[in-house]
Each structure stands twice: as C-alpha cells, then as structure tokens.
Amino acid sequence: MRGAASLLTSPLEVIHLGIDSVAEAPRHGGAPVISAEFLPPAGGDAARVAALTRLSTGPLSREIDAANQRALSRFLSSRPHLAGIGIARDVIPGMADDLFLHAGPPVTWDRMCGPLRGAVVGGLLFEGRASTPEEAERKAAAGEIRFEPCHHHQTVGPMAGLVTPSMPVFIIEDLGDERRGARTFCTLNEGLGKVLRYGAFSGEVLARLGYMASDLAPVLSAALKARGPIDLRLLVAQALQMGDEGHNRNRAGTSLLLRELAPAVVRSCPDKERAASALEFIHRNDHFFLNLSMPMAKCMLMAAEGESLSSMVTVMARNGTDFGIQLSALPGRWFTGPAQFVKGLYFPGFSEGDANPDIGDSAITETAGIGGFAMAAAPAIVQFVGGSAEDALETTRRMGHITIGPNPAWAIPSTGFSGTPTGIDVRLVAERNLLPTINTGIAHRNPGVGQVGAGLVNPPWSSFHDALLALDSHIAKNR
C-alpha cells in the first residue's frame, strides 16, 4: 500500500527529478533517493506537452494502452505466408494500366526526387509506353500516368518502390484465424548495382526486369503452387537468430528461402537450365528476402490498423522527398515531414554530397519491430553503419522504450532471447524525445547511379509531433 497515510508510517523512498539541491534534505535524512533523468517532453513545446498529458496520463492513457495492446495482439496473431506470384495488374487491388505505384507518401512528378523519377522513366520504358527516356519524362510530366503510393494498394516497395502494371509481384496472404485471406504485395528484388529501385533505367536494367517477368516469376510461381504457402514469420524468426535484422541484412533469410524453394523449383520446372538460373538469381542476391520481409511486415501491420484509440504507428515510409507515418487510430492519414539524410558509410568514390534523402517503404520493417529495432540480432552489419556490437544492443534496448511490447515470436539471442521491440507508440516517442532508428541503404541523388552507401536514419520530428496532436484532437472530437 502506497497511499498518503502509509507514506507517514513507512520508510521514505524518493524518486527525484530536476534541481539536485532539492534532494539534499532527503539524502541527509538517510532516505534512498533515486535520481531520474529529466528532459522536457515533446521537444518542450507547450501544446504538445498538453496533448501528451491528456493522452499519456489518467484514465484515457489506460484506455489507449489497452487499445495498443489489442492492436499489438492483432499484429502478433497475423500469419503472413508467401502464397504465390501474380502480375500487378491482375492481383493488386485498384491497379490500373495508367497507374504506377511508388514508395512513401503521395508525391507529384514535380516534387519527385532523382531516383524516383529515374524509376518512373524505367517503368514507362519497361511497359513500352515510351521508347526513349526523354519521351518517358515528357509523358510523366504531362500526367499521362497517375502516381499513387504503394501503401494505398496493400503494397510496399523498397527504395523508389516502383510498381508498374506488368510487373510480377509476390502475393502474401494472411493465414491467421482473424484475418484469413488478407493480402499484401511486393515486387521481386532485382539485386544490387544498377537497378530500377535506385532509379536506373539502362538496357541492362530493363533486360533484367524482362527476365524476371518472363522466367523467374513463372518458375517461382509454379514452385509455390507445387509446394504450398511458406510461413514468412517463421523464416524471419530463424533469420534473426542467424545474424539478419530483416532490413539491411537478409542473407540468412534469403538462404532459408532458397532451402524452402529449391526442391519445389526442381520438381516443378521441366527445364533444368531455367530452374538453375532462377535459383542462381536468388543465390546471387543477398537482399532477395527483403522483398518478402517487407510485405510480411505490411501484412502484420495492416492487421493492427483501425483500433480506434490506438497510438501505434502502422506505417513509416519515404519517397525520397517526404517521410510519412500513419497511426492505427487514423488509418490512411499521412503525417509527413521532410525526408532526412542518412548517416552512414559510403562506398568508395562516393560521399555525402552524392546522397539522396531517405527513400523507400522498407521502413515498414522497423515499424514491425525488425530492421533497426532488431539491430542486436545483426552484429555483422553494425560496423557497416559505424558502430560496435554494444551499440547494436543499445539500439534495440532503446527502441524498447518507444514500443508497446516485445514480439515473443522473434527472439534475439544476444538480448537473452527477448522479443523484438514492437509497435511504435507515438506518445512514447514524444515523451522520450526519441525517434525510431531505421537501417537503410543510401541512394545516389541522380537517377541510375544506384546505391552509394548504407547507414542509419531517423524520421523527421514533425511526422511524430503532428500525429500526436492529430490523435489528441481526434480523440477529443470523438468522445
């Protein structure tokens, strides 16, 4: 019992915040004094502190906590499986012949960054809607095609995230009891080097996209039909114990996927050479699994959307110009701010001056508690982003301070098999002045150059602060 009356009869034990001399007296009196750290919450802004006080204290806080637990448990009960491969125009809801999907929040051609413009040009060439890059640019600028975010179509895409109607896409299906049949989509990963997702559109890029559509996708599609759905959640659980974090390192995930697919590919593909080159394509690309960890994450996060009081973040995405997030309680509503520059290491010959601001839907992995949040699982990539193994542990531990709870299905050995910190709570981000850590690649700012480095990036503060204020006024209006 800790009420006021017991205060007078029990030994005093103090938690102190602020001016230290105020705690002199209890220290002298022999009371244990725990000195807690204080930083002005929510960047010290009065309106945000007031919103935070409404949302994070008292009965409403407990209601939001309960809503967040419900959202998290819906996330955890989702069972995303790789179910098949289809053509975007046939399988993605709302896809149309004049529609290109892109990463991040909505953006118009005039505001698109270099890599995204390059990808659009490549997409028009791939679709046969233009025969030269110049023509493609003219048509894009003239509004001949419409642009919409992948996220508006249950789809995610790394980097530029460009999805055109003829592209093959993975079909991820939720086989959990609660949302059986819910689907998400993602293109197949092209590999490293000059690739469309970094804005390259040379002949080599288009040829590869052609191979993927004509050979790779049909081979894998047949194999999946023969084999049946692959439980991606289980693959991620294993990959996290093998040095992946599911965003910037996918070597283990890719290898595990190969093991699942190879026998079925061999059995279902009559042409030995065609089967071998499909398997080789996957084998040569350590990031092949990224385009599965992403739609898996999207599938699980979609399950958490629409919990009316929940302050859980269900989308983080960037288009190279803007960074945007969405909240469970306000599905579909973007809170955007300027995309930030990535702090990291550059490939030889490149430097900060070459970098494009942060781009891609791949931050959906962090939103789902892997990627930067599971850094402790991937000591191998920590050096790549300029840190020590201790830093990796510390990053995962810190993300625990801004998340709703651990995901027991994804245990990290180096943190004593604790689950990955999952479900970013926009209130905790504001309270601690601590932004999510995102592991990411760095795109060259000019179209066609490709990846120039990798590192860590944070979202802009405005996304989280605006979301906090919007949630506050949404709740005030609806109660």
Added chain:
Amino acid sequence: MIDLVAVQKGTYHDSARLMLIARDLGSLPGISEAVVMMGTDANRELLHSAGFAGGELDSATPLDLVIALRGESREAVESARARLDTALSGAAKRTGPATAARPRLREALKEHPTANLVSIAVPGAYAAYLSHQALDAGRNVFLFSDNVPLSDEIALKEKAREMGLLLMGPDCGTALIGGTGLGFANRVMHGPIGLVGASGTGIQELSSLLDELGVGISHAIGTGSRDLKKIVGGIMSEMGLRLLADDEATKVIALVAKSPDPEVASRLHTVMTGLGKPVVVRYLGQAAPPSEPGSGDATGVFYTGSLDEAAQTAVALWRGESVPEPPSYAGSPVAGLSNGVVVGLFGGGSLAAEAALFLGQAGLPARFPDRPIRPGDPLPPGTHLVIDTGDDFYTLGKPHPMVDQTVRCDLIKKIGSDPSVRLLLLDLVLGDGAHPDPAHEISAAFSEAQNARPQSPLLGVCTICGTKADPQDPFHQQELLEANGMTVERSVRRAALRAAALYGASLPGGLA
C-alpha cells in the same frame, strides 16, 4: 562591446546549474553580460530584449542550449566561452542517441515499486506531466516547481485526493516526512507536533522555533503556496489535516498559511474543530483578532498572532499546560521619520509579510514597494519598506535568494549606503537546500554599505531561521553577522521588535 551568441543543439542542463554557471561567467573580467539558458520561447525573448541577436538564436528549441556572452574584447568573450565549456563538460546530458543510463521517470517508477514519493523540481511547464505520471503510478508527489498553471494544480489535487495520495505543491518549498526533510528543510528533532503549511519558510520558521523549545516534528505536510486560494479550495490543507489527525505520532497539529481565502478559512475551521486533536493556526501577515471566533479550548482550534506564539501554544498543548496568554501585539507609534527609514530585505516571502506586520505593530508602519526596486533605484520617499527578494521580478531566470544571494547583496549595498536609510532588517534561512554559508556574503555586503557612509552609522538586525543541527551552524552564522555590526535574533517577530527598539533608541532623544 563584443557579442557572442551560440546554440548547442541537443544539449540539456538543469536551469539551476546553468544560472550558477552564468553568474560565474558574468563575474569574469571584461564580461558585462553572460546568459546560458535552454532555448525556450521565453528565454529567447529575454535574450532579444537584452539586445542579443543572430539567426542561430531563432532556431533554438527548449532542448538546445543557448549561450550569449557580451564583453569588452574578443579575448574576454572567448575565454569566458572556454570556461563555460569546461564547466559544462562532464555534466552534459546529450539529448541525442547516446543518452546517459539514468532512468526516466517511467522506468524509475517501474524499477522502484517501493518508492513512495516522487520529488519534482523541473521547469513548471513540464511539472504537471510528471506529477500526473507519478500519481497514475500510485505515488505521492512533492512538487517543488513553481510556475505550474493553476488549472493543472487543481486537476492534480483533485486526482490526488480521489486516489488518496498527497500532492504537496506546486511551489512547495518544504516538507518533512517522518523526520526526513524535502526541499528547503531544517534539521529538526523528531517529535509530536505535526505541521500543515502552504508556506515553505513558514514551516521552516515554525519547526525551527519548536526545535528551539526542545520539541520535535512528526511530519510537515507542504501544500503549495496557492492551496488556500478560493479556486483551489484548500484541498491539500484539508487532506493534510485529516492525515495528521489519524497519525499516531502526531499529538498536536499546526497549520501555517499566508492570506487564506475567507471561505476556505471558514471551511477549514469546521474541519479543524472535528479532528479530535488540538490545532494551532498561524495565518502569516495577518494579525489574529483579539477574540477570533471559535478560537480556544472550546473548539480545540487556537489562532495565533505570530509563529513564536504558535510554537509556544503548540508546546503547551502537547504538555497539557494552559495555553499562554497572547503577547501584546499593539505597540505605540515611534515618532517621525526624520532620522531615516527602516528597510527590510527578505529572502523568504512569508517572513517578509510577517516582518511588515510586526514592524507596524511596533509603531513603524512599513509597506511593500508599489513596484520592484532595482539596486540603485531611488527609494519611495517617506516610508519604511519591506522588500521580498523572492519576488518573481528578482528571481526571473535566477535561483531562489535562499540559494543565490547576489541580488539581495546588491540591494543591501545600494540601499544600505543611502544615508536616508537608518536600519536594515534581514533574514537568513538555513538548512538543507539553502546557501552553504549565507552570513559570509550578507555581512560583507552590510560592511560595504556601512563603510560607504562613515558619517551616519547604519543599523542592522537579522533573524536567523535554523537549528543547531543545520549544516550552516546558526551560531557560526550569528558570530559572522555580529562581528560585522549586526544584531541577531532567532525569530522574525523578535527581530522586528528589536529593530523597532534600536530605531527608537537611535532617534534624537528617543528611547525604546
């Protein structure tokens, strides 16, 4: 003059620490202005009005450290900057990723489930948020912070009352729980008298006076300075009174507050009559009417005219002795101002109010100045004065005068050297949290004032609030003051009476 304005992004320090550093920098040779603060809107406005400018300044947020230095030369400014960097190094709390390992409140509450009190001394704008968190976690709160919005105070107190928790504050300078002090507290004996107080220095003076009488304190529950305002309604005062009524260690209760709302006072009177334990009341700055209705043995509520009387009454009630007759508070007017005026310069606001009352009763009607007097300003003519240097005007951007005596010492030097001033009346408040050696600075300032006017000696009377166990040692403090020509008393009433006597005796042909 050279200005240097710099913003250190993402570096947070406690404001008290920054103020002390800034004061130190300001005293360096060649430096005329040194400001080191967090980049809040209010602070940036202060800097603008002080003539500092720079694009960087406008981009500062409350999580960024702002440095503004003004000096005679580039070298002076640079060397102050270097000294600042040294002072800050090792104490910086980066607001970026590499945050230190100390827990935040949310973790501390989880990690220490047995902690029964959260003590909060952060800028007022953020105090309510932390207090709500502490209450939500079922903990009592000692809220030292001031400048907490009144609406927050009411919400917090209503919540605390509903949850059966104490919310001591905001602007709660002092409390004692089971013999352990919080905030500014004197090291008093443990004993049978329980205090409820809306005034920190009121609690300190009363607990020290009781200690002097050889009687200790069970608990002192602070309520915050605004608790007896009509709009707050005395929520915590009532809760504190009831807690002490139920507390076995408490035999006699005393309530100390400054200028209560009459309705609140009347409601509290009803509460006090039903507690089953005697209650001694001192409403600071107010004379107790000679026949306060409902006062005395019949109701068990005893209104008093001074903290000395309150202490004696409480002791008598505890010992089962008859309550002493109130002293005579009415004095005869001391004639004329021809021989100069009396000026009270106080660190404790409640003590200032008491001093004004007692000077008046002793025939020296004194008033508070209509507007704040800066060091060097002319005094309003023809009146005795009492100045509260704990007033917002003097403390804006500075620690409390009980910690930082710079402004008060400046006032002592300037006002004391004015030959139209005959006597200075001062206070020293000792105990944990207070200045480690206040008499040293005060007596030096007093000497300087005296030396500036060799033709007409300046009189000085100082009250010391403290106990023999306090770290500053009241006897040592007293010796220092006396060695510099001041007269020392151990209560504000005795000091005011002594001042009146000395003043009267110093009048031509006068006698106390």
